[in-house]
Amino acid sequence: MTAPSFGEKSYWDTRFTKNPSPFDWLLPAAAVPFLSSIKSSLSTAPSSQILHIGCGTSSLSFTLKSLVKSPTDIYNVDFSHIPIEAGRSQDGSMNWKTMDLLSSEQVLEFKGLVSVNDVRGFGLIIDKSTADAIACADDVVVELPYVITAEGIEEKSKTTTNIHPLVILALHMAYLTVPGAKWLIVSYSTSRCSFLTSQNPDDRYVKDDVLEQGFTDPRLLWKVIKEEGLSAREEVSGTDDVVARPVVKHTLYTLERTDFKLVAR
C-alpha cells in the first residue's frame, strides 16, 4: 500500500470533496494548551494580523475569532479551494484565500494583496500539521538567485536547483512576517524543525554552494525558541470495542522571526 500524498493538492481536493465536514488534525481546535500558546503569542505580537496556514476544514479558523479584536485580522489560507470557499460562505467576516504556500508567484501576489489592506506583515502564523503535510511534498525547483532573497544579492550566473519544501515554506513565511513574529507549529514529528536547529553540517537542508548562489539560509530567518509536548487522544476507528485510547504526544514548536530582511528581486 502506498502512503497518501499529503503534499499534493489533488490528494486534498479529493479528500475535501469526499468529506467536506469539519475535521481537525492532531488536536481539537479547543485544545487548551495550544489555545493558551496562541493567546500568549498574540499578547506580545508585533502585528495583530494572523496567518492561519493550511487551515483545511479545521474549526480552529472559527475559534481564532474569539481571540482577536477584529475578524479582519485573520487570514485563513489553503491551496485547496474547497475548504476556503466553504469557510468563506460560513463566515465572510474573516479573510479566506486559496494559495499554494510553496509558490513564490502566489506568495508575492498575496503580499501585494494584503498590503492594500495595510498589512505590513503578519505577527503570528498558526500551523497545525501543515508543515507536516508540506514536508511530504516534492522538492521545489527554483532559480538562483531566488526571487525572495537578502538585500543586495548580485546575480553571478543563473542556475536551477532543488530545495526541500520546508525550507521554501520557511522562507516564504519569513517574507510575510515582521521581525519578532511567532510561528506556532503543531506537529506529530519530534524532528520537524531540525532543519533550523541541527548542529550537524550533514543535516543541513541547504548546502553552502546553494547559499553562495543567492539562497538565504533559513536559520538566519527563524529561531526555534521553544519545543513542548502536547498530549492528544489517539483516534481509534473501525471498532466499537475500544479498550484503550492511548495518549499520544505531539510537539508544539514556537519559532521567532529574526530581523533579517528579505526582499523580492
Ligand SMILES: C[S@@+](CC[C@H](N)C(=O)[O-])C[C@H]1O[C@@H](n2cnc3c(N)ncnc32)[C@H](O)[C@@H]1O
Ligand atoms: C494535515 S492537514 C491540516 C489541516 C488543519 N490545519 C487541521 O489542523 O486540521 C494539512 C493542510 O495543509 C494544506 N496544504 C498542504 N500543502 C499545502 C500548500 N503547499 N499550500 C497550502 N496549503 C497546503 C492541505 O490542503 C490541508 O488542508
